[in-house]
Amino acid sequence: MPNETKSKTGRKDERDPVICTVDVVLLTLEAGSLRFVLVPREAGPFKGVSALPGGFVHPEEDRDLRACAERVLKVKAGVEGQWLEQLSVFSGKARDPRGWSLSVAWFAVVHSDTLRATLPAGAQLRDARDLSGLPFDHDEIVGAALSRLRSKSSYSSLPAHLCPETFTLPQLQAVYEAVMGEPINKVSFRRKMEELSFLEPVEGVRTHGGAHRPAQLWRLKEDFRIHLKLTDRGLNTGG
Amino acid sequence: MPNETKSKTGRKDERDPVICTVDVVLLTLEAGSLRFVLVPREAGPFKGVSALPGGFVHPEEDRDLRACAERVLKVKAGVEGQWLEQLSVFSGKARDPRGWSLSVAWFAVVHSDTLRATLPAGAQLRDARDLSGLPFDHDEIVGAALSRLRSKSSYSSLPAHLCPETFTLPQLQAVYEAVMGEPINKVSFRRKMEELSFLEPVEGVRTHGGAHRPAQLWRLKEDFRIHLKLTDRGLNTGG
């Protein structure tokens, strides 16, 4: 950070009119396909158009950018306390008609029931396969989020955050498969879950409506609700 | 990005005095240990103190943040055209005494000969193990860069960017080992390099000073000078 010419008004950084925003890609899994949240823009360019939940950084209010993203997530999408991680920064003159801007993009994942429970009216869930036509560079941001989710899913416990509080192994496997877009071998999957041991069984067996053997319920171990479990070797797909 | 109250001065974003900077962790490998570049601060808080090469975002000048990081790297450290990737954003009120700030951190890797050739006077190379006492939150930023480098090295061609243009497999293996801090099995390493095939042999054999069989020279294939080669399974360490 070099010497900076003080502006005519005497205010520091006057020469740096950088528009600072955050945008959140809020992902969920519904009916076997990935979806992300869009909300109508309240003002500014593209007013009324569906876009990623986002907002200006409020230095007086936001402790840091994570807090800013959490505020945006809460206010715009009604979601709180879910998995949230920094994705990347998108920047440049062209991405926002108002001028040179910078958006710190985050991605969040949440179970669809939790999401639906508090999703504001006007918000929509768009299928991740319909990725076009968003304002600004939001297409690119969503693309990056999906790419990150897919790659990280192959070697971490991230997809478990797309599940409800408790879930069965077949359910979890279906989530992994939906995210990665490939079938996973049942035995290999269960072996890997055992080896990684980020899950703990919930006493009591899921007695569900189907005419078949009930499945064991599991939940994320305490430690792995905040931190992901990673594996070197990765999860293998196929059959 | 919500509706924003126009400020009293009529200037947009007046209420967002966010200090926007970039900082670059420029890493190299020398004498078998990782080192990063520090340069004396030219002005502002901590003037004269060694810190990461960094600077304000210059919207008039920088096409985007990558261009900004490249400019900083060029001007402050004399380095151009090397591996450069976005790391993370560090933000908040406390990290800079001037106020609420945001630094987009980047990490770059370069071969030490290339680095030394154009490193400005005053700059220093600090051993990555001596990680303390830096101004701002630069300790944390360097820590994040090292962590990223180590983790990414285990499943990508990234360490090859710490090598000169051409290199031998034993040299490359030594780089991987230095970065990851663990020995790698020679046969496994060579098998993996073969399988990933991001290297191509250079015709002509390295004739070096040692009293032993000369080694084949290799270089990164064209495609992988810009993009990394990734592997699912990861590189295994041990013996």
Next chain:
DNA sequence: GGAAGAAAGATGCGTAACGCAACTAACTAT
């Protein structure tokens, strides 16, 4: 100039991980 030394590189094999098919288990519906 022939033997010793040293590092590059290849080979062979025991072991562990993975993929797949087939099996058993536990439930519901008829």
Next chain:
DNA sequence: ATAGTTAGTTGCGTTACGCATCTTTCTTCC
């Protein structure tokens, strides 16, 4: 009671990995 459906397990062939050993190709030193 039996058929159907999904949960979960077992066994085994195949692949990948780790390690020791062997061969290759150079320099050095008598």
